[in-house]
Amino acid sequence: MKALVIGGNGFIGSNLVDLLLKNNHQVRIFDRYPNRFRAPLQGVDYVVGEFSNHGEIAEAVAGMDWVFHLACTTLPQTSNDDPVYDIHSNIGGTVQLLQECVKNKIKKVVFISSGGTIYGVPQTAPITEDHPTEPICSYGITKLAIEKYLHLFHWLHGLEYVCARLSNPYGELQNPDAKQGAVGVFLGQIARHQPITIWGDGNVVRDYIYIGDTVKALLCAAEYDPEKVKGPRVFNVGFGQGHSLNELVAAIKEVVGPQVEVRYTEARPVDVPVNVLDISRARQYLNWQPEVTLKDGIGKSWDWINSLQLK
Ligand SMILES: NC(=O)c1ccc[n+]([C@@H]2O[C@H](COP(=O)([O-])OP(=O)(O)OC[C@H]3O[C@@H](n4cnc5c(N)ncnc54)[C@H](O)[C@@H]3O)[C@@H](O)[C@H]2O)c1
Numbered sequence: 001m002k003a004l005v006i007g008g009n010g011f012i013g014s015n016l017v018d019l020l021l022k023n024n025h026q027v028r029i030f031d032r033y034p035n036r037f038r039a040p041l042q043g044v045d046y047v048v049g050e051f052s053n054h055g056e057i058a059e060a061v062a063g064m065d066w067v068f069h070l071a072c073t074t075l076p077q078t079s080n081d082d083p084v085y086d087i088h089s090n091i092g093g094t095v096q097l098l099q100e101c102v103k104n105k106i107k108k109v110v111f112i113s114s115g116g117t118i119y120g121v122p123q124t125a126p127i128t129e130d131h132p133t134e135p136i137c138s139y140g141i142t143k144l145a146i147e148k149y150l151h152l153f154h155w156l157h158g159l160e161y162v163c164a165r166l167s168n169p170y171g172e173l174q175n176p177d178a179k180q181g182a183v184g185v186f187l188g189q190i191a192r193h194q195p196i197t198i199w200g201d202g203n204v205v206r207d208y209i210y211i212g213d214t215v216k217a218l219l220c221a222a223e224y225d226p227e228k229v230k231g232p233r234v235f236n237v238g239f240g241q242g243h244s245l246n247e248l249v250a251a252i253k254e255v256v257g258p259q260v261e262v263r264y265t266e267a268r269p270v271d272v273p274v275n276v277l278d279i280s281r282a283r284q285y286l287n288w289q290p291e292v293t294l295k296d297g298i299g300k301s302w303d304w305i306n307s308l309q310l311k
Pocket of ligand 1: 006007008009010011012013030031032033049050051052069070071072073112113114115116166167168169180181
């Protein structure tokens with residue numbers, strides 16, 4: 001297939017591109033920035049552009065079969081600072097993209113939604129896809145709105161899509177200097193001989209999933225035919241198990257050694273206390289399941305962080 005990966009130079013996108021190439025798909029990357037951690041790959045068609053620019057996105061979609069939509073201009077913790085920007089840049093840009101997908105008869109749009117924010121404060125753990133959606137950040141609301149537009153475009157125009165409500169991915173190519181992604185940030189701090197900083201008391205529970213397992217789910221989502229099996233189009237993608245930040249630090253210490261200093265700072269209002277996803281639906285319909293344990297995944301991430309020789 002000819003696959004367009006929007007946001008393909010980022011953490012999840014780069015890993016997805018590797019998997020697509022390994023499976024002999026043709027790849028075009030649309031991104032506003034080059035890849036921070038590696039040189040351009042041979043055989044990939046790189047397009048530099050701004051997602052909200054209608055003309056640029058129209059050109060990028062032309063001639064493609066699959067579109068993976070991974071671009072996002074905001075983060076959960078900062079999106080509440082400027083919801084108007086969040087709405088304009090993410091929802092407006094996505095609706096333009098969907099119009100182009102219809103025009104170009106795209107076979108499947110795979111959208112990376114957010115299992116960590118879309119449900120809000122969970123009433124159950126693990127959380128199924130039928131759980132109420134009450135996001136407590138603008139980022140979660142725009143992700144939900146985009147899911148609804150995908151549903152609308154399917155209803156109106158037959159555009160086929162899958163939404164992957166992703167939990168907390170970690171692994172190779174995760175920026176250690178980013179403002180999200182505890183595993184990458186912590187390992188980066190350790191590599192620089194700095195203390196780990198935890199917001200709150202470390203009891204916040206998250207569902208950490210290794211990036212290799214994550215991108216396999218995205219490829220399965222592209223290959224899946226919901227019409228044929230009369231199946232759903234929205235899936236949780238996580239490991240399905242929760243670990244507190246303190247447990248995560250303990251697992252990190254098992255890999256890197258015990259000499260890790262931890263500092264606790266004030267909790268953040270956007271952090272829901274527990275978020276663990278029920279992944280039964282993805283197991284059943286996508287024929288997928290995560291395989292890499294937290295300890296093994298941290299080991300792979302640590303090897304990669306060390307290869308960066310951070311100063
Ligand atoms: N990393 C996580 O913890 C996580 C969890 C759930 C969902 N997601 C979602 O997955 C997607 C990818 O996340 P990631 O962690 O790989 O992020 P990332 O920041 O590493 O990568 C995103 C890429 O998109 C590009 N991009 C962003 N806005 C753009 C724009 N307006 N025009 C062109 N390119 C643009 C960036 O340059 C970057 O290369 C996002 O939609 C994010 O919301 C991420």
